[in-house]
Structures are given as structure tokens and as C-alpha cells.
Amino acid sequence: MSSVIKLAVAGASGKMGQLLVAQALQDPQVELVVALDRPDGPLQGQDAGLPQGLKTGVLVNHGLADLAGADVLIDFTRPEASLEHLKACQVHGVGLVLGTTGFDAAGLAAVAAFGQEQRLVFAPNMSVGVNITLKLLELAGRHLSSGFDIEVIEAHHRQKVDAPSGTALKMGQVVAQAAGRRFDQDAVYSRVGHTGARTDAEIGFSVIRGGDIVGDHTVLFAGQGERIEITHKSSSRATYAQGAVRAAKFLMTQPVGQYDMFDVLGLAAV
Numbered sequence: 001m002s003s004v005i006k007l008a009v010a011g012a013s014g015k016m017g018q019l020l021v022a023q024a025l026q027d028p029q030v031e032l033v034v035a036l037d038r039p040d041g042p043l044q045g046q047d048a049g050l051p052q053g054l055k056t057g058v059l060v061n062h063g064l065a066d067l068a069g070a071d072v073l074i075d076f077t078r079p080e081a082s083l084e085h086l087k088a089c090q091v092h093g094v095g096l097v098l099g100t101t102g103f104d105a106a107g108l109a110a111v112a113a114f115g116q117e118q119r120l121v122f123a124p125n126m127s128v129g130v131n132i133t134l135k136l137l138e139l140a141g142r143h144l145s146s147g148f149d150i151e152v153i154e155a156h157h158r159q160k161v162d163a164p165s166g167t168a169l170k171m172g173q174v175v176a177q178a179a180g181r182r183f184d185q186d187a188v189y190s191r192v193g194h195t196g197a198r199t200d201a202e203i204g205f206s207v208i209r210g211g212d213i214v215g216d217h218t219v220l221f222a223g224q225g226e227r228i229e230i231t232h233k234s235s236s237r238a239t240y241a242q243g244a245v246r247a248a249k250f251l252m253t254q255p256v257g258q259y260d261m262f263d264v265l266g267l268a269a270v
Contacts, residue, residue, distance in 0.1 A: 003029075005029060005072060005248055005249060005252055006031055006069060007032050007034075007070065007248060008033060008036065008067055008070035008074070009032065009048070010074065010077050010081065011036070011037060011081070012041075012060045014037075014076075016076040016240065017037070018051055019237050019240070019241035020241045021035065022049075022241070023241040025056060034067060035056070035058045037061075037062065043060040044062070045059055045060065045061065047060075065092075067088050068094075071095060072095040072119075072248040073096050074097045074245070075096065075098050075100055076240070078102070078161075081100075082100040082103075082107075083107060086098075090114060090117065090118060095118060095248070095252065096119070096120050096122075097120075097247045098120065099240065101165065101166025101167075115258025116257075118256060119251045119252075119254055121248075121250065121251055121258075121263075124167050126243030127232075127234065127239040129239065130234075131262060132265075133230060133232040134174050135262070135270060137174050137219055138174055138177075138178045139178075140228065141178025142178045144228065145179035148222060148228075149220075149221070149222045150172075150219065150221055151205075151206065151219070151222065152172050154168040154206070154207060154218075155209075155210070155215070156215055156216075157211060158210050163207045165215065168205060168217055171219050172187055172203050175219060183203065186202050187202075187205065188203065191204070214236065214237060216231070217231065218230065218231040243261065246264060247259075247261065
């Protein structure tokens with residue numbers, strides 16, 4: 001591994017892309033070498049740091065062949081774009097830090113196949129705080145598996161296109177596994193009309209979309225006479241960028257395989 005990681009950023013014109021560009025410039029262990037965006041993106045052909053008044057020396061483009069010069073790509077875009085990036089990373093032997101959410105079953109299968117042949121960190125949320133929260137939910141799920149009803153409530157900005165959020169789904173999956181429940185059978189995404197009483201096993205989801213909410217997640221364990229709420233609130237997307245660059249550094253020290261943020265943060269065995 002070279003002393004400096006050559007980093008590529010997908011969706012460089014977007015909010016997360018710009019945070020990743022700034023984070024890369026702040027980190028002496030990282031060098032931004034590729035900035036990708038869609039062909040009609042507002043920064044095509046311009047310096048990737050232009051909106052922030054930064055000079056990176058890297059021009060935004062749509063040339064996936066440029067990935068040949070990168071060690072790791074960080075991608076927080078959309079499923080259709082991420083699948084194209086995944087193919088290009090496969091061709092050029094580039095590691096991938098993937099935070100995109102909203103994949104269908106076929107997309108998830110493609111991601112899993114990539115992780116068998118290349119280095120991959122795949123996580124719906126790369127915030128350190130969120131992943132500590134997931135570890136707390138593991139503990140709660142194990143010890144509150146009976147006698148408590150489980151609900152996941154999440155809120156995001158009005159422009160978010162997928163629901164529930166990838167983080168909310170991950171929270172539900174973590175709790176379900178810890179509690180010995182079948183997430184695919186027990187998750188309930190909608191309650192309308194005369195639904196009848198809830199079952200003991202179900203894990204309910206409630207979704208809020210509005211304004212500029214960065215991301216709020218609460219898992220409610222409601223028992224008889226008491227309830228526990230485990231909450232994480234994001235006030236800045238910068239935490240995601242910081243976690244993603246940390247994941248890129250981790251990836252450069254690992255063999256081929258698929259990892260998540262528990263691996264990056266050393267939480268897997270905790």
C-alpha cells in the first residue's frame with residue numbers, strides 16, 4: 001500500500017460529494033485523484049472544489065476509465081449509478097466504499113458478488129455515532145426480545161427518494177437478528193384502516209419526510225409500564241464523509257472481501 005491513498009469520489013457535484021471532496025483535502029493520508037458525476041452534472045469539466053472555493057486540481061468528469069488511477073472509490077449516489085461504478089471498479093481492480101441505499105434484490109446480489117472478488121465496505125450509514133447506536137440496539141434486541149413491541153421511526157429531508165431509509169432498515173435488521181426474529185417476515189411498513197392489534201413479532205416502521213432534516217432515527221421498545229427509546233440525530237452530513245474516508249483507509253489494509261462499519265470501527269467482536 002502506498003503511503004497516500006488515491007481516492008475517487010462519485011457524485012462530486014452533490015452535497016455528499018462536496019463533503020467528501022473537502023474531507024479528502026483535509027486528510028494528509030488521502031489524495032483526491034478522480035471526481036465523477038453524471039454527464040449533465042453542474043460541475044462537469046470544472047474543478048471539483050469550485051463550489052467551496054477550493055482548488056483540488058481535479059476536474060469533474062464522467063469518465064469511468066479514470067478509475068484506473070484510483071485505489072478506492074467512495075460512492076453515495078443512486079442504485080443505478082452505483083451499479084455502473086461497481087462494474088468499473090471490478091474492471092480496474094479498485095476498492096469500493098459504498099453508502100448508497102435503495103438497492104433492489106438484484107442490486108444487492110450484484111454488490112455481494114463484487115464483495116467476493118474485490119475489497120468492499122458496504123454500509124447504509126458510515127457515521128461513527130450511528131454504528132455505535134447499532135451496537136447498542138444489538139444489546140437491547142437480545143434482552144428485550146419478549147414483552148416489548150419494537151418500532152423504528154425515522155425522519156429525513158424532503159428530497160430523500162427512498163423509504164424507509166437504509167439506516168432505519170439496518171436498525172430493524174440488527175434488532176430482529178438479536179431478538180431471534182425473521183426481519184423479512186416481521187417488518188411492517190404500513191398501517192392504514194382497520195389493521196387489528198399488532199402481533200408480538202412485528203417490527204413497525206414510521207417515515208417522516210420534510211424540510212432539511214439531515215437524519216433522525218429512533219428505535220422504540222414499548223413494554224407494559226415502561227419504554228426504552230434509543231435515538232441518533234444527525235445535524236451534519238460531514239460525519240458520513242469522515243466515516244467514509246476512515247473506511248477507505250481501513251479497506252487498503254484488508255484482503256479481498258465485504259466489510260461493514262462494525263469491521264472498520266472494530267465493533268464486530270464487541
